[in-house]
Amino acid sequence: MPSRISDSFRAYHSQKHLDLNLIKELPESHAWTSSSDDHYASENSRNFDSIPVIDLDNNNNVLEHIGHACKKWGAFQIINHSIPEKLLQAIEVAGQSLFSLPMQQKLKASRSPEGVTGYGVARISSFFPKLMWSEGFTIVGSPIEHARQLWPKDYKKFCEIIEEYEKEMEKLAGRLMWLMLGSLGITKDDVKWAFGPKGGCAALQLNSYPACPDPGRAMGLAAHTDSTILTILHQNNTSGLQVYQEESSGWVTVPPIQGALVVNVGDLLHILSNGSYPSVLHRAIVNRTQHRLSVAYLYGPPSGVRVSPLSKLVDQKHPPLYRAVTWSEYLGTKAKHFDKALSSVRLCVPLSGFTDAKDHNGVQNSELIKFIS
Numbered sequence: 001m002p003s004r005i006s007d008s009f010r011a012y013h014s015q016k017h018l019d020l021n022l023i024k025e026l027p028e029s030h031a032w033t034s035s036s037d038d039h040y041a042s043e044n045s046r047n048f049d050s051i052p053v054i055d056l057d058n059n060n061n062v063l064e065h066i067g068h069a070c071k072k073w074g075a076f077q078i079i080n081h082s083i084p085e086k087l088l089q090a091i092e093v094a095g096q097s098l099f100s101l102p103m104q105q106k107l108k109a110s111r112s113p114e115g116v117t118g119y120g121v122a123r124i125s126s127f128f129p130k131l132m133w134s135e136g137f138t139i140v141g142s143p144i145e146h147a148r149q150l151w152p153k154d155y156k157k158f159c160e161i162i163e164e165y166e167k168e169m170e171k172l173a174g175r176l177m178w179l180m181l182g183s184l185g186i187t188k189d190d191v192k193w194a195f196g197p198k199g200g201c202a203a204l205q206l207n208s209y210p211a212c213p214d215p216g217r218a219m220g221l222a223a224h225t226d227s228t229i230l231t232i233l234h235q236n237n238t239s240g241l242q243v244y245q246e247e248s249s250g251w252v253t254v255p256p257i258q259g260a261l262v263v264n265v266g267d268l269l270h271i272l273s274n275g276s277y278p279s280v281l282h283r284a285i286v287n288r289t290q291h292r293l294s295v296a297y298l299y300g301p302p303s304g305v306r307v308s309p310l311s312k313l314v315d316q317k318h319p320p321l322y323r324a325v326t327w328s329e330y331l332g333t334k335a336k337h338f339d340k341a342l343s344s345v346r347l348c349v350p351l352s353g354f355t356d357a358k359d360h361n362g363v364q365n366s367e368l369i370k371f372i373s
């Protein structure tokens with residue numbers, strides 16, 4: 001179970017700005033073993049099952065399909081989602097042009113130690129003894145200041161693409177949230193906060209995974225759940241995303257499908273659904289020959305809104321499993337406790353008293369749970 005590694009080790013890591021695109025041999029700092037992460041165990045090679053692909057347009061049973069996917073997997077892919085293919089290509093090109101800049105240039109847009117936006121290593125790195133084979137760029141609000149640092153003369157195009165992408169994603173995320181909640185019998189009348197003046201809040205995360213000289217011993221992005229209501233992920237044509245599914249006994253690859261988007265249930269939707277939908281544990285692995293790029297749209301509730309299990313999903317047999325939290329409070333908890341964040345806001349503990357990374361996948365069986373609040 002990862003716990004936050006010592007400050008000195010972190011400082012040592014943060015001094016290093018290795019350009020992964022140039023390295024020919026896997027450094028020790030990036031060499032993972034099974035003890036580096038409880039979930040490191042490799043893919044279940046007998047696994048041909050994967051998350052469902054759901055057509056949002058030509059589908060009479062869309063609610064049923066989405067509900068089933070959310071309960072079983074906490075994830076699904078969507079096609080005919082109305083995001084223009086050209087926009088998906090444009091965001092890929094924008095990401096490529098960012099990550100292919102010289103390291104010195106990228107470091108000008110570094111995320112500050114306590115900041116959210118900018119260029120840097122995976123935020124969750126501090127919980128692991130080894131570094132991940134990836135680099136990222138996070139955008140919350142306008143990217144203009146960082147874009148100016150990256151391309152002093154030519155930053156506008158990048159900002160325009162980001163703005164257009166966020167606009168389209170916000171519409172799609174709202175639509176998906178209602179479909180996912182709709183499958184549980186929740187209507188717009190049941191979630192008043194969704195109609196505040198601000199709508200949902202979001203972050204955009206561009207991830208780059210360079211080709212790796214020793215992919216079997218490296219990790220692109222370690223296993224985690226997102227702290228969101230839902231995440232919409234665009235991956236380029238290189239596979240790497242895996243989801244963990246108990247019933248399928250392990251890690252299952254999510255194959256890239258041209259034009260499709262991956263939708264993940266996040267921790268806050270798990271809370272809203274009172275445990276009906278597991279937030280999906282996922283990770284990204286790397287490969288020897290191909291560079292991989294992904295773009296995650298992380299969608300949450302408006303700031304200040306306290307999210308708790310929806311009252312329609314709570315009764316005597318199904319007591320509320322979690323206390324109310326705002327998104328920023330939960331992000332703070334995640335930054336501090338990582339995989340224990342969900343159990344730290346939980347009102348009920350299972351009789352066995354376990355609290356671990358798979359905790360969020362184990363709460364559906366309310367018989368096992370002792371109500372302690």
Ligand SMILES: C=C1C[C@]23C[C@@]1(O)CC[C@H]2[C@@]12CCC[C@@](C)(C(=O)O1)[C@H]2[C@@H]3C(=O)O
Nearest residue numbers: 116123124138203205224226227228298334
């Ligand atoms: C809104 C956010 C969710 C996120 C933390 C952040 O402030 C911005 C980046 C997000 C991300 C993307 C990669 C995985 C993740 C766990 C991380 O370290 O940064 C998520 C965070 C999250 O969902 O908790």
Ligand SMILES: O=C(O)CCC(=O)C(=O)O
Nearest residue numbers: 205207235241284294296
């Ligand atoms: O690159 C991927 O496929 C996963 C990215 C991810 O999980 C994230 O950005 O939260």
Ligand SMILES: [Fe+2]
Nearest residue numbers: 224225226282
């Ligand atoms: Fe994620």
